[in-house]
Amino acid sequence: MTDQATKDIEKETRAQGPRIVIIDDEHDMRASISQWLSLSGFQPESFASAEEALRVLGPEFDGAVISDIRMPGMDGMALLKRLAGMDATLPVILITGHGDVPMAVEAMRLGAFDFLEKPFDPERMTDLARRALKARALALEARALRHELADGKTLMRRLVGNAPEMVRLREDILDYGQADGHVLIDGETGTGKTLVAHALHAVGPRAGRRFVSLSCLCADDETLAARLFGPVSGGGLPLAEEARGGTLCLEDIEALSPAMQARLLAFLNDLGTPPATRIVAICNAHEPGRTLEDALRPDLYFRLAAMKITLPPLRARGEDILALFNDYAARFAEEYGCPAPELSAQDAAHLLQAPWPGNVRQLIAIAEQAVLQNRREGGSVVSLVMADNETAGGALTTEGKPLKEYVEAFERTLIDNTMRRHKGSITAVMEELCLPRRTLNEKMAKYGLSRADYV
Numbered sequence: 001m002t003d004q005a006t007k008d009i010e011k012e013t014r015a016q017g018p019r020i021v022i023i024d025d026e027h028d029m030r031a032s033i034s035q036w037l038s039l040s041g042f043q044p045e046s047f048a049s050a051e052e053a054l055r056v057l058g059p060e061f062d063g064a065v066i067s068d069i070r071m072p073g074m075d076g077m078a079l080l081k082r083l084a085g086m087d088a089t090l091p092v093i094l095i096t097g098h099g100d101v102p103m104a105v106e107a108m109r110l111g112a113f114d115f116l117e118k119p120f121d122p123e124r125m126t127d128l129a130r131r132a133l134k135a136r137a138l139a140l141e142a143r144a145l146r147h148e149l150a151d152g153k154t155l156m157r158r159l160v161g162n163a164p165e166m167v168r169l170r171e172d173i174l175d176y177g178q179a180d181g182h183v184l185i186d187g188e189t190g191t192g193k194t195l196v197a198h199a200l201h202a203v204g205p206r207a208g209r210r211f212v213s214l215s216c217l218c219a220d221d222e223t224l225a226a227r228l229f230g231p232v233s234g235g236g237l238p239l240a241e242e243a244r245g246g247t248l249c250l251e252d253i254e255a256l257s258p259a260m261q262a263r264l265l266a267f268l269n270d271l272g273t274p275p276a277t278r279i280v281a282i283c284n285a286h287e288p289g290r291t292l293e294d295a296l297r298p299d300l301y302f303r304l305a306a307m308k309i310t311l312p313p314l315r316a317r318g319e320d321i322l323a324l325f326n327d328y329a330a331r332f333a334e335e336y337g338c339p340a341p342e343l344s345a346q347d348a349a350h351l352l353q354a355p356w357p358g359n360v361r362q363l364i365a366i367a368e369q370a371v372l373q374n375r376r377e378g379g380s381v382v383s384l385v386m387a388d389n390e391t392a393g394g395a396l397t398t399e400g401k402p403l404k405e406y407v408e409a410f411e412r413t414l415i416d417n418t419m420r421r422h423k424g425s426i427t428a429v430m431e432e433l434c435l436p437r438r439t440l441n442e443k444m445a446k447y448g449l450s451r452a453d454y455v
């Protein structure tokens, strides 16, 4: 950046200025504080009474307040109380008369940022003002960040998809988010269970409270019980305490031992009605042939499953697969600063037909690889999907054997039989199986079949 540009930016920030509201019923006092602060680069606004100043002050105010204590009408202490009730992080510096020590002490107790004793040292005033503004900026920044993570609208926008199940899901999140009962979320890995748990918390009345999560898989019973209910080794609050009034998200609920199930049930019984804390239980894996109802004792299951959300697997979401791919490809393209890959009809067909054992998480990984590959050489998305599903395997299996193996075995048998019937006549086999010569040759080579064996 050039020196001139730096200066321009400095000038601009100064013109918008860090704001300081000055309140004093004495005109001369206001004028001199104001003059001193503007000379020091601040942007002062002065008011003759607290009532007037309150019109520009609110929880969004990004500056600091300097106010006299003794004023007709609302005095400095009353103003301080009023502002502290509105936003405890709004810094208020009070000006006390000489000898008002008890009042200054009381002001600090009520949450004043600091106080200045008359007659005051202007250097000390600018120093205080600067520190107060810094504190204010930090508080607003932290608040904005908390907001972003807890903002239900942002989370709902992040949920891509218009398949009927997804439309229904959004409605359920909004409804259940407002309700009091516990929620059970079920679905294959990578279908968005954790994301939905956060959304449930963020769209409802608990949004301002804590969202605390813990995996029931992470430890043995003793450790798990201690982390949830205490005592916590090394001190601190147990998670159930931390989550009070908010959401306690229990991941991998299917892994809970019978003993822990009993403890959790006792905890649920103590929560009262409506429960002071909402439990969102996430079921992350079923053993084949075993449902969550088998894994949990029925009384616990029915308490947790007061409301139930089952996320559909990605392969059942139709065109949402393409919408999700495009959405994430665009995000990664922006992140890596390169164009997003354009899907060919063939790519799209592959994406729609892939088994997606890893669901949305797997699709996100493919979108990222596609963007990177596109940046390097402009390769096809198809090969990525195929390669990934070969290694991911999972949902493709029947009786422990991958579908691909069945298909290949079938293909080999079919070619073998047809060659036998036609006594090695390549042309006849090509015709019967509708295969071009090259493909037939490739497949025979792949399966170790040789024409000479049939003649």
Ligand SMILES: Nc1ncnc2c1ncn2[C@@H]1O[C@H](COP(=O)(O)OP(=O)(O)O)[C@@H](O)[C@H]1O
Binding pocket: 158, 159, 160, 161, 187, 188, 189, 190, 191, 192, 193, 194, 195, 196, 324, 360, 361, 364
């Ligand atoms: N409908 C969706 N739209 C956009 N992103 C999604 C969607 N569902 C899941 N994701 C993303 O997919 C990834 C996996 O989701 P996650 O909630 O961790 O799945 P699970 O908990 O079911 O294993 C996360 O990055 C999540 O943000």
Ligand SMILES: [Mg+2]
Binding pocket: 193, 194, 195
């Ligand atoms: Mg998860």
